[in-house]
Amino acid sequence: MNFTTQMNAAKQGLITKEMQIVAAKEKMEVTRLRELVAEGKIVIPANKNHTSLSPEGVGDGLRTKINVNLGVSKDCCDLALELEKAKSAVALKAEAIMDLSCYGKTQKFRRLLIDTCPVMIGTVPMYDAVGALDKELKDITVDEFFQVVETHAADGVDFMTIHCGLNRATAEKVKRNKRLTNLVSRGGSLLFAWMELNGQENPFYEHYDRLLDICAQYDVTISLGDACRPGSINDSTDAAQIEELIVLGELTKRAWAKDVQVMIEGPGHMALNEIAGNMMLQKRLCHGAPFYVLGPLVTDIAPGYDHITSAIGGAIAAANGANFLCYVTPAEHLKLPDLNDMKEGIIAARIAAHAADIAKGLPGAREWDNKMSAARADIDFPKMIELAIDPDKARTYREESAPESEDTCTMCGKMCAMKNMKKILNGESICIK
Template sequence: MNYTTQMDAAKKGIITREMNIVARKEGMEAEKLRELIAEGKVVIPANKNHKSLNPEGIGEGLRTKINVNLGISKDCCSIEKELEKVRVAIEMKAEAIMDLSNYGKTENMRKRVIDMSTAMLGTVPMYDAIGFCDKELKDITVDEFFEVVEKHGQDGVDFITIHAGLNRETATAVKNNPRLTQIVSRGGSLLFAWMELNNRENPFYEYYDRLLDICEKYDITISLGDACRPGSLKDATDPAQIKELITLGELTKKAWERNVQVMIEGPGHMALNEIKANMLLEKKLCHGAPFYVLGPLVTDVAPGYDHITAAIGGTVAASSGADFLCYVTPAEHLRLPSLEDMKEGIIAFKIAAHAADIAKGIKGAVEWDNAMSKARADLDWETMFDLAIDGEKARRYRMESSPEDPETCTMCGKMCSMRTMKKILNNEDLNIK
């Protein structure tokens, strides 16, 4: 039986190769996974032209996944440095990479990432439009916007962020409800500017069926972008954000009618006490579609440490229903991240995702922690390093400060509680002096 997309196959009762791979990774019955994909509650972003892909699932009942943003800008345009980030991100087992290159002709960078990446790849075609068309934003035509999307599909991009919910009504809500930080979404601000400069409707909203044609053709997952995500605590859960979310729910159902897979993007900056309610709102208004969040950042006053503020919010968000976390690095709001910034962001969000998976009861999550605790009780340092999220750093810290007793560390020495209990319970000589 033929099928066009993973969702089309799922609705027809077909378990695809990608579904079988994801089911094995998640420890889930393939039939259960197929049902969730058919309902739109799980997506497997897998462009037909991404031949190196090792597929992953995102959504209900699955491990929380993380995404790594990278890409060139006009001020930092070394493709080789960004490709090194890709290599390291894959080594660190990030499930997704977004190439957010926004300078010049981005095709070369994008194709090289797709060729080498086993992780799913996302892009924001709007970032590419000016370089692709080689003209000012206001002069880009509707046809040219869709030509960019088609090109990304041809190249093998697995999911694309499209700010289709920023229609004229939502734009009016932005203007009628002034914000402290206005529209902080880069793609959203560009679309808002195009709409205002041309006095036109958002082409991705007005000609949404045309977008669905392209996505169905290549099996691209639409990541419905939140142009009105809050860029400050003050702007969270305001009329523009909620108006756009309602529209995204309507667009989700239209995509599902065409068997196009959908994720919903979310905030942003948000006080800790608002996160849980926002996760509930998204799941209700967008019919259980997987939720992809940036952070949320729970305070605005920690530049240089925003990987921490965002990981705190990401943990709460994922434990409350978010399925996919876009990492944030220490360089957020300050500069293009370095390789070391990227590493810190990945580790912070791997911790956030795993902590949330424990809270959600994801299969195998707490068992990992139990194995680490047993290794600690046994003073089995090698097993601890093997189980650590960042075993290299754990090993380095221990080696930098060697204890007198090799079983212990330099914090407690022979007064180590683990050592004491192990020896007493084994009827061994304690020998603390």
């Protein structure tokens, strides 16, 4: 088959091996999947150089996917630990890993991830620019920015977050409309600073076609970053956020014209009552492109518990059209997450994603829940543990508090509703003293 990207193949009416794999995973007709890829409503991030990939689809009609962030910083530079996190993330059924390393020479770790991980790999090249080039931000040239992007693409990265929508007009909007938390996007704030220090336009906006050519060459899905995502519920749905979203919609069409796959990134921090409206705005302004959200976190007061604030918002967002959830850990806003933080974040995000899939009426989404309910009705604790989203935790809880009778738990004992109803409906007597 002769094609440049998954979207290019789909537009030609070709069905790629990646489409076949995704269709089988999703129980979707492959011809329908191909149509949605051609329309840009589904993406299959699959860099030609990521040979270990087991492809996944992100978009309408598919299971809500989750992403795990990891990577080293200057204060926590333990590559072995980050690799262990990556292996755990795959075992915990995350569909994507983003390497957000922002210190030192990161290519060795990035290549190791790509060579060994079957899940989608994403990066933010802007994070890597200072370390990879060994230069101060102000002194990095436009060509050097694109050099870093092409290096990531050649290494096999499946999707890249690039903040193309933060042009000088949007930056002025940020300055004129004071926020409580300014810009909290790391990549976005670095680009904002570069633009201010050099008095130049965002290179990824000004030379967007050059970026698209790189993405098309390697079939990198561009994840159009939200530099103006709200970092507090006070700043959500403001002028800067909406201005950038309009620009991202325009950039989406330009990418599709070059057969480059696109995802759109979204908030952030946002009150519950604004989430559904924001999802509708994104889908409308960005022409149905898949939406990738960080959270949204529905309150700002819960450091140490932001996996919960994020899961609440993520479930609502995905139920209203978001397709891809970026996990948030209990360590958010406080430190680099450890292995346990990562696990807590993954499980919370998976719960949110599954709850949303039920709400969206995704075929088969309720089957897992119905199996669990049947096991509970049968008082089959081994089966309940097997079906649990986190079997290890369920097993530990069961083992650390042993009941008098194996067909009860220490919460209800002989008053167990499941046990007693089953006996009574079978015509048996019960004894609860």
